[in-house]
């Protein structure tokens with residue numbers, strides 16, 4: 001049977017069928033997990049409902065959650081607790097920056113653009129963790145999505161790279177906070193994959209073609225591979241792993 005049998009998992013950040021979060025959710029469903037979705041905006045809710053109907057998984061709980069709003073994050077987990085008094089995992093697959101700041105020079109980043117990227121892409125994990133942990137009474141795993149641009153300079157990634165550095169550091173501090181509660185906190189550092197968010201990054205196609213020609217395994221990573229990594233981290237296979245940034249990037253990060 002599935003590796004997630006009897007586990008309740010919250011997936012945040014499905015926007016459409018290309019979303020990394022959808023690849024992860026499908027894998028969780030395949031492994032018998034009970035998946036709860038949070039979404040931003042009514043349009044997104046409709047598209048998740050369509051995706052779920054196509055998977056014959058129509059009874060999922062869907063909760064609206066704008067992660068810039070503390071009160072809404074709290075309400076989200078209060079509402080989830082009414083149907084699922086215990087959850088075992090949260091997948092945070094959310095990021096946002098101003099499109100015009102994902103190109104050109106980093107020094108041109110605006111103050112509000114910097115704060116917005118940090119707010120949505122990094123701080124949100126902190127608040128989500130704060131409210132999720134209260135219903136993770138059996139322990140479990142929190143997983144977020146990051147990118148190499150948080151460790152090194154990747155052309156055009158700019159303000160989002162700095163937000164990912166903050167996110168990866170938050171993963172370590174949160175892992176430290178919650179280790180004794182049996183809650184593991186990890187990040188998956190994904191190779192470039194064509195999604196709506198990726199389209200916002202300047203010259204994304206160039207980033208993808210350099211990746212294709214140089215990664216030790218000369219392929220783009222797939223949604224399924226990212227789903228499998230999240231499955232590992234969120235299942236009992238992943239016990240012992242916390243505060244980690246797991247690269248699922250066909251080895252690209254080892255190159256100098």
Ligand code: 0WD
Nearest residue numbers: 015019020066067094095145146147190192193195196197
């Ligand atoms: O190459 C890639 N696509 C990579 C993505 C490589 C490595 C990492 N990642 C990361 C992203 O930075 C992000 O953290 O993976 C995560 C998921 O991104 P994705 O699957 O590539 O993109 P997408 O399908 O657009 O999902 C991100 C979603 C938003 O979509 P839009 O396009 O509408 O901004 O994050 C959600 C939203 O659904 N989101 C929010 N959710 C709640 N509250 C908010 C918000 N304020 N803002 C954005």
